[in-house]
Amino acid sequence: MNMPTFILDPRIAASSYLIRSLSLCQVRLQNDRRWPWLVLIPEVADRREIIDLSEADQTRLLEDVRTASEMVKTLAAAMDFEVQKLNVANLGNIVAQLHVHVIARNDQDPAWPGPVWGFGTAVPFEAGEQEKLLNLFK
């Protein structure tokens, strides 16, 4: 029996930059300079819901949420963005592949206090900007 292989959804690949692999997930920098925004994608094929993961993998996902929560604070500091709240969410209404957003928010951000998903249009990083941010985690 062949195990299905993890393949990153092309929409996630196109809208974010790989930082590294954590205990279960690939952590990626969302290409949107409006918010310090990381995306965790469990490197397991054919999962759509958190409860589709084994309990062991759910625990590893939680560990990665902790790690990403600290990483997004580092990112926010480099982007001169004051973190007042984290938003940690699995929606997946558009991209079916299981992924969890970890986003820094404050009351001066463009969508506050509403959710960021579907709000306006992504503002991509400028030339070289994302390399500087990715280097934070090297």
Added chain:
Amino acid sequence: MNMPTFILDPRIAASSYLIRSLSLCQVRLQNDRRWPWLVLIPEVADRREIIDLSEADQTRLLEDVRTASEMVKTLAAAMDFEVQKLNVANLGNIVAQLHVHVIARNDQDPAWPGPVWGFGTAVPFEAGEQEKLLNLFK
């Protein structure tokens, strides 16, 4: 030293009905018949972020997310709502008290594929309707 006491935020109290306490959280039925929607509130004082919880409590929160994910499917069946996706999210931009939403979604729901938070106005349950739904979990 007095330990701070858990007190439910009055806005959460006013917009939802208590179902019961789980391993860490109070699980409540959101008073909005547009979606099968549960809210988990860790019964621990003065927490705003998932990472503000101890690791043991984070693990209990994860267990409660699993329980609530199954409960929301039961709720959806009773509301004749086909579950195509769960949305599991801690935002907390408006109500600071740590809480996690567990919401059933499908491509016929009013906000699909956008997020539900801040979308239109809550449609409260009709007289007796919420009792029938709360009774599902007795």
